[in-house]
Amino acid sequence: MLTAATIAILVVMFLAIIRCIVGPTLYDRILAFNMFGTKTVLLISILGFLMGRPEFLDIALVYALINFISVIGVLRFSDSVEFKHQDQASTKESKQ
Amino acid sequence: MIAIAIVRTKDLLAVVMLTGIYGLLSASFFVVLDAVDVAFTEAAVGAGISGLLMLAAITMTGRTEAPKRHKPLLALLVVFVTGGMLIYGTLDMPYFGSFEAPVHQHVAPRYINDSMQEVGVPNIVTSVLASYRAFDTLGEVAVIFTAGIGVLSLLSLPQRRRSYRLDESKKELMHEQHMVVRIVSKTLIPFILLFALYVQFHGDFGPGGGFQAGVIFAAAIILYAMLFGLDTAKRVFNQTLIQLIAAIGLLLYASVGVVSLFSGVNYLDYNVLADDPVAGQHLGILLIELGVGCTVAAVMIIIFFNFVGRREAQQDANEQNSTELNNSHELKSTELKSTELNNTKQNNREGE
């Protein structure tokens, strides 16, 4: 049962990587990143049970936290970057 | 495969995302290989903090990669030759997990067999890191501290009060926008800090330790700074205090060594810190991990604050330059929008 779950999660992680590489917009990539992080949390907790070492759950906790923080960080920074680009574009247009 | 994608992609934000995924993936490999502490560090540093710092750097420099000016053929050749030689070298290495490997013959048996009696810490990695190889770890902490000093001297701004008149409207907008995220983060941050402390002091028994705890602690504070604005965060965490903490952490580490030196044994030999050698080891490891945690957390916060502060100063300068241009352009664009809207409405009506 646990092995089947591991394989399923690995497949889903692979799909997320494909989307992250292909993904046309930035937000697709962030979405895939978020999904990948969640799946990693699940994978690590399942692996902990498979190997019989439940202290892996600590790592899973850290992953959940770090994942959230980095997604929020990417969003905040991407906002400012977009604004900056539009500012530059608008100044260029107005100069023309 | 991901590495190739990282090199090929031009959009630097996408590169950061791929780097994060690479970090998560390699941490999964470490978990599979049963190297819990390394996976912990990779999770906290590789996937979290380094991505954030790269982002902060990107927002200062711009988003797309500079076009190449020369053909990278020679570099490619060098890389191929080096890689080939490395692969040729691995042919000579013992098989993975083989018992006769020199790594497993030299000092590892002593660590594994004797560390329980000599150090008395259940997590062997911690005892190796903080007791047998304490001098190396001191060097690492010094490197991190030096990095913090470098960033501080390169990027720090003179202390001055900026005019907040321009920022107020934007801040109000931001408050409106990030309502849900702010409330959730506000409830989460205390737990993150608590978890960092747990990692710090649980390092003797399970995976964890000073480095990881410092990074998690810093991540929580960076989250706060991102959501509530840098000025608020700077008001809560005084910058001089943080610099002081960074220095105190390194000093604590070094002074533990000096104390043992004065007691007549080798540098960083903790056996003399208490009557019982094992208790002395415990005390020494605890103090050292505390120093490492303090330094790492403080240095991470310093780096992040300086990057973001520099960026905000840049943005302010840009805004003041382009305010007039923007104003005229905004007028134009609103006119354009209204005409477009009218056009589309007319089209719709015609369609009907």
Next chain:
Amino acid sequence: MNILLEIGSGICLLLGCFLCLSGGVGILRFPDFFTRMHAVGVTDTLGAGMILIGLMLQNPTGLVLLKLLMILLLTLFINPTASHALAKAALRNNLHMVLDESTDKGGDKPSKP
């Protein structure tokens, strides 16, 4: 009692796996960003919750249970919040995109199925 727990955990794990897989198919096959986000956001939260509950039923003792509960709570908190922030940022950006159509970032439009 024991076999009941086994069966329950097996069912939960299977459901979670199914949800995760459907989310993975969704992120690859759906035509534009918002539908992809819908697929991922919904199935991710529920699937993760199901798998974690299944793991909880496997070993219902002590510290492990507590940690799993913590992860479950964190997932329930974090996933919808991240999805919300993502959707909001994308929506704001998209509105800008619609306004000035001269930019060549055409990826935001739904591609032809």
